[in-house]
Amino acid sequence: CWTPGGMPQASPVVLHADLGEGPCWDEASGVLWWVDITGHRVHKFYAESGADALVELPDLTTTVAVCQGEQLLVTQRHTVNLLDFKAGAGSLRVAGAVPAVADTRLNDGKCDPMGRFWFGSMHMPETSPSGALYRMDGDYSVHKMLDGVTISNGMAWTGDRMFFIDSPTRRVLPCWLVPC
Numbered sequence: 001c002w003t004p005g006g007m008p009q010a011s012p013v014v015l016h017a018d019l020g021e022g023p024c025w026d027e028a029s030g031v032l033w034w035v036d037i038t039g040h041r042v043h044k045f046y047a048e049s050g051a052d053a054l055v056e057l058p059d060l061t062t063t064v065a066v067c068q069g070e071q072l073l074v075t076q077r078h079t080v081n082l083l084d085f086k087a088g089a090g091s092l093r094v095a096g097a098v099p100a101v102a103d104t105r106l107n108d109g110k111c112d113p114m115g116r117f118w119f120g121s122m123h124m125p126e127t128s129p130s131g132a133l134y135r136m137d138g139d140y141s142v143h144k145m146l147d148g149v150t151i152s153n154g155m156a157w158t159g160d161r162m163f164f165i166d167s168p169t170r171r172v173l174p175c176w177l178v179p180c
Contacts (some may be wrong), residue, residue, distance in 0.1 A: 015045065015052055022063035022108060033064045033072065042074055044085060057089050063109040065117055073136075075106040075119055080136055096142040104131055110155040112162060118145075120152020126168065133164060145175075 017036035020043075024033040032045040036054075040061050044053045057076065065073040070085035074092070078100045084091040098106070098121060109119030115138060121131040131149035136142050146164075154165035154172075162175040 015043070017041070017043075024064055024066060024110070026066045029069075033066060035061045035064050035074075037062050042072065042083065042085065044070075053085075055083070055085055055088050057083075057092060060105060062106045063119060065109060065111050073109075073117055075109055077105045078121075080106075080109075080117070080119065080140075080142070095140045096136050098132070098134055098142060098144075101130055103128070107131075107152045108155060112157055118155055118162070118164075120149055120155075120164075122149070122151040122153075126151055129166075 018039040019037040020034055021037055022035045026033060030047050032047060034043045034045065035041065036043065037060055040057045040059060041054045042057065042061055042064050046052070057074070059076045062075045067073055067082070072083045072085055073095065074081045074083045078098050079094045080096040081092050082095045101121070103124045104121045105124060107120055107122040109117060111117050117136040118133065119136070120133045123130045127150070129148040129150045131152055132144050133146035133149055133152055134142055135145050149166050150169070151167035152164075153167045154163070156163045160176055164173045164175055165171070166173065
């Protein structure tokens with residue numbers, strides 16, 4: 001979902017959410033996608049007009065990535081789903097899943113420069129390293145890349161390197177990317 005070029009200058013805007021997270025800028029459409037995790041919503045913020053549209057979903061909604069146009073990848077508790085934003089919640093269908101580990105849920109996620117979707121899980125009381133970091137490839141296969149994560153967060157890329165944060169450790173971990 002990351003596109004080079006950055007977001008244009010904009011005036012501050014007040015948007016309402018219970019727990020707003022996972023911003024994903026789509027430069028082609030001038031839209032900022034984001035989620036309200038505990039509000040179970042995917043938001044579409046139009047930078048030029050300041051309008052905000054949303055789709056309500058049936059469960060915790062933890063991050064969003066753009067596939068093409070308004071076709072999105074949306075993570076929920078233990079699943080990565082496909083969502084057609086225009087069609088709404090009824091279009092939600094599972095694309096991949098991770099094992100349902102007690103007291104965990106999916107959290108942050110982003111696309112790498114090769115188009116693969118990286119996402120992680122977190123321990124709900126935020127105290128145990130029972131989460132993991134995963135990668136979903138273009139064929140929707142899911143691969144566990146790292147164990148022992150407490151709160152998966154903050155993914156970014158430069159060249160062939162990914163940076164990943166496990167929040168409670170207060171460390172930024174570098175990972176080297178390997179093409180599929």
